[in-house]
Amino acid sequence: MAATSTLFFGIRGVRQLRRFFQALFLIAFVVLIYLTEFSFTSIKGPEDTITPSPWLNLFFNIDPLSGLATGLASWLVYGSLLLGLIILLGTIFFGRFFCGWICPLGTINQMFSTFKSERKSRLGKNLVDSNKYHRYQAWKYYILIGLIALSLLGSAQMGLFDPITIAGRSFGLVLIPALNSALTGIGNLLSESSIGIISLIGKGIFMAASGTLIYFKQPYFQGVFWLTLIFVAILTANRIFTRFWCRGLCPLGALLGIMSRYSIFGLKKNHDKCTDCDLCLYHCQGGDDPHHSVPHRRSECHLCLNCQAACPESALSFGFQPQSKLYESAPDLTRRRAITAGIAGLAAFPIIRSDDKFAKKHPFIRPPGSLAEEDFLKRCIRCGQCMKICPTNALQPALLESGWEGIFTPVLAAQIGYCEHYCMLCGLVCPTGAIAKLDPESKFGTGDNPPVRIGAAFFDKGRCLPWAFGTTCIVCEEWCPTSPKAIWLEEIETIDRQGNIAKIKLPHIDLNMCSGCGACEYACPVSGSPGVYVTSANETRDPNRSLLLRKRK
């Protein structure tokens, strides 16, 4: 009767093994996001061979939702996204092991669920009741259906709700920058102390952590408030219902729940041995009804093995078995609601596409190599990897700049950072191909092929120092990275208030050379609203947005 899985490890041993894997995958996830950063160790050579390691995207690649969302939207499974099949095929045979053993957000949810609590609702009978299957657990399936409908129409909104990208954004754009800020803050505070030993501790912090935990420079991201709010809400929900996100909302959990329908592995209940003590329910993570006299809901089970370990009568065991009446393998869906969810998803599409940001003249700038907006939205899962790796911190998660549909997609904020001329890291790291992989030839153009332009620069002649005040400046021209420079100078004579004549150089922009990188806007000494700024005008990703008309021959 002993289950196959427990043969080698024993019941509690298997649970320890699960905890070990959860810790391992969570640490691996965080470390990989930490390493998604321009550093001396990640670089192969001095020339144009700077390539991020393919391992950085491991979790985004094995996440079947990335492949599903982008695959349904664009009918193309990009790069290593096929690795999602490992999880998907595994789930078909073994059930939702991903949720219980691998998912970093699941692990964090489990940790927050199991913290000791004084809340009455989380003790004894209340917890047992809340751990029984509830109808809210079907929400996730409807969310998934709605998101699939949206994907089919060409909008990869799945990325907003995908637990892997949520964890990616939360760690990459909030927690890791915050830890960086905390460590440098403490380090600086202690270093500046006049007491020798304290100052030494401060310097020691930098000695120990510079280049690893402490980045070369502090990353900043807009929308940290919203990203934090979402993450904290997901964590806090665990204080009310164990793993509320995983049980009730997670579209990946829903997908895996559906796929586990024919699995040959699962919980076996021996109802004769059961004394109805409900200890299994007390420890249940998935809300899958492991207790007496009800069918076990396999689509909800995370295979955490807690029930098996908790059962004092050894009435519960995981193992291989045929289908039987004691299992409810199909998710708890009603046809009417499924259709409603699908229609809601379909209806959402024209709504988000009628956002004014979808009108032709949108101002936001996408990373170099980004596909035209419609294709971009079919592919971008908002994992945040491009923003994380951008060495100048230029790429920021959009709030509503690119419309409702583009929340947390990458946009360039030239006053924070500019697009480094020779850098192509965002496209090289992008796991879904929303940003194409560029090389110097494709980025800078060859012969008849024009260079990649992300926009164009314009002078605000009321704010530019030489234009508005007759002051010498031209820092923009100094920084302009193209050769010949897109910013050129006209030498003129100007008269100041006292009537003195002075010679100054007035900057002009040659649109044929400008790549829209934003170095000029970044370098402009006029802060607030710079004297020169970039917009998406003339970007090459969309032929409808080119600006200048020229003779074809």
Add this chain to the structure above:
Amino acid sequence: MNDDVIRRRDFIRLTGKAAILSAVTGAGGYLLSQNEYSPSAIKVIPYNGDRSTAANNAFPDLAVVKGKDHSAAAATAIALLGGMERFISKGDVVTIKPNLGWDRTSAQGANTNPVLVKTVAELCLQAGAKKVMVTDVPCNEARRTFVRSGMEDGLKDTGADLILPEDRYFVRTDLGGEILGEWLVLRQFLETDKIINMPVVKHHSLSLATIGMKNWYGVLGGARNRLHQMIDMSIADLSDYFRPTLIIVDATRVMTRNGPVGGRLSDVEIRDTVMAATDQIAADSFACGFLGLKPSDLKYLVYGESRGLGKIAGYTMVEREIA
């Protein structure tokens, strides 16, 4: 005893605690209260930026060496000035200031040739330097610049430290110039025994040339893009404060247009020349010739000379060509 009636002991204890709490609250508020708010003081640390070498009539002010072997050319130029031992004493901490301004490869000529920096760093260590630091505050992203300039690779196994300009390294000091007062300066250029300025010769639209004196922009943090409004005066101020032990000018390849960033190899001329100097003005005066400029074209040289920083003309010079 009626439970609803407060007992004397409890009453005294309660009012006592309330009194202490109100005293602390009141006193705290009273002590912190002021009618004027003075912002927290910014710490300004005084330093002396003068690391110049005493004049010695036995050696020329400027040595110019031409040769395909750039490392040998640098070594020869230094030897002509008396060898590294003249400049570096045993146990010195040395900071080398190459121009590492831009995310460009070595061949594009926007940054100092890493071969020269490597040679000079090794000569410093051979002369007994305790520590050799190589650093700059680039315009472009620092990590990319250090890697793509070839400097990170070039300094491996030399024993010199390539130091990224982290925020915590900047200190506020008074440069005492005509327009430059208190500025953020990279600590490595202040807390060191010797400074070797290692510029590259480049075109610049505003100052016309970026050579040695303009190279001092790269020790500054803060909003240095404001300095362009009075670029010549600020260059003179910086050169007045930072007086280097030695200047090695890289004219192995010279960016003659589209500077100071460049990009195309056609912006660059191969000149295979290395200069060593003890006189900042002399070095720039001679080197601007590679850009087709006369020293009188460069206002900052005139300002600098008037402050006694060196000679535009009349400096002593040796020229050498090596195989």
